[in-house]
Amino acid sequence: MELSSPAKINLWLRILGRRPDGFHEVETRLCKIGIADTVSLELLGTGNSVALTCNVPGIPLDESNLAIKALRAFEQRAGKTHSWRIHLEKRIPSGAGLGGGSSNAAAILRAANELAGQPLELGTLLEIAGSIGADVPCFLLDTPAADGTGRGEQVTPAEFPWKLPLVLIKPAFPIPTPWAYKQWKDSQELPGVLYAPQICPWGEMVNGLERPVFEKYRLLAALKTWLLEQKGVQAALMSGSGSTMFAITRTGAESAALAEAAQQWCGETAWVRATETLV
Ligand SMILES: C[C@](O)(CO)[C@H](O)COP(=O)(O)OP(=O)(O)OC[C@H]1O[C@@H](n2ccc(N)nc2=O)[C@H](O)[C@@H]1O
Numbered sequence: 508m509e510l511s512s513p514a515k516i517n518l519w520l521r522i523l524g525r526r527p528d529g530f531h532e533v534e535t536r537l538c539k540i541g542i543a544d545t546v547s548l549e550l551l552g553t554g555n556s557v558a559l560t561c562n563v564p565g566i567p568l569d570e571s572n573l574a575i576k577a578l579r580a581f582e583q584r585a586g587k588t589h590s591w592r593i594h595l596e597k598r599i600p601s602g603a604g605l606g607g608g609s610s611n612a613a614a615i616l617r618a619a620n621e622l623a624g625q626p627l628e629l630g631t632l633l634e635i636a637g638s639i640g641a642d643v644p645c646f647l648l649d650t651p652a653a654d655g656t657g658r659g660e661q662v663t664p665a666e667f668p669w670k671l672p673l674v675l676i677k678p679a680f681p682i683p684t685p686w687a688y689k690q691w692k693d694s695q696e697l698p699g700v701l702y703a704p705q706i707c708p709w710g711e712m713v714n715g716l717e718r719p720v721f722e723k724y725r726l727l728a729a730l731k732t733w734l735l736e737q738k739g740v741q742a743a744l745m746s747g748s749g750s751t752m753f754a755i756t757r758t759g760a761e762s763a764a765l766a767e768a769a770q771q772w773c774g775e776t777a778w779v780r781a782t783e784t785l786v
């Protein structure tokens with residue numbers, strides 16, 4: 508079975524405070540976008556082996572891969588083990604704040620449940636997804652956008668009729684999510700950088716993790732400032748814990764032109780794509 512595994516951006520990520528369990532209480536809107544991996548899952552038969560292949564280097568192929576974690580968690584709940592083959596055709600960069608690994612995990616949960624004859628209902632799949640990571644459950648909903656609370660794993664479908672032209676820019680460095688959250692409490696805003704919510708027809712765009720991340724990665728702060736000065740840009744924000752910055756333009760032509768200018772500004776080592784939110 509082959510499934511598309513889309514990336515996400517966070518149109519807002521408000522951090523409300525640290526919880527006793529060490530996670531942070533958040534309010535976030537996650538929107539799927541037109542950049543996706545392809546996840547293939549094949550049921551091989553009896554046994555409990557998982558053969559994982561991937562088209563790009565640098566992605567773990569052992570039990571730490573979120574796709575394998577999802578398969579193990581599914582089988583534990585469904586009460587049966589099999590041998591499987593997984594292939595990940597990656598297009599979503601890692602450490603990007605785009606939820607690539609989380610999206611792959613959700614695709615595996617969907618496919619495994621299908622191939623095993625749908626032993627688990629959506630509520631149970633959502634529970635398993637939440638135990639794998641805060642970003643996993645949103646990809647199990649069929650809506651293009653979802654609102655997350657709690658750790659971000661309590662998701663509800665969100666009305667999102669906008670097909671927004673986007674430019675994604677990921678500099679060559681990744682940012683580990685745990686580090687970004689750990690730095691949040693004691694971090695300070697940089698002078699002259701916009702952190703305040705950007706009021707848009709689709710909501711107030713803001714990301715509480717910009718404060719810790721920009722303190723260390725000044726390039727991202729400069730990139731946000733530069734994006735906000737470009738023609739046609741309606742808003743610019745970091746996605747998730749970064750390192751991807753995204754800008755929303757008014758038209759597809761503006762996002763294509765901005766992608767070219769951004770590649771020039773950041774240099775060849777940056778990953779730059781023009782795409783749009785899914786409707
Ligand atoms: C930054 C976002 O990606 C925005 O969508 C999410 O909040 C994080 O989602 P994720 O990458 O799936 O994160 P998880 O794998 O659940 O957690 C990774 C680590 O980030 C920190 N973490 C994550 C979510 C949260 N609400 N508070 C946290 O403090 C914890 O140290 C956790 O161990």
Ligand SMILES: Nc1ncnc2c1ncn2[C@@H]1O[C@H](COP(=O)(O)OP(=O)(O)OP(=O)(O)O)[C@@H](O)[C@H]1O
Pocket residue numbers: 565566567571572573574595600601602603604605606607608609611612642681684746747748749
């Ligand atoms: N299937 C996978 N695809 C990509 N990375 C994976 C996968 N499984 C495990 N990983 C590891 O998990 C790390 C985080 O995964 P990924 O980068 O896809 O999440 P992310 O883009 O940081 O998402 P977010 O920051 O929004 O939570 C990667 O750096 C990689 O080492």
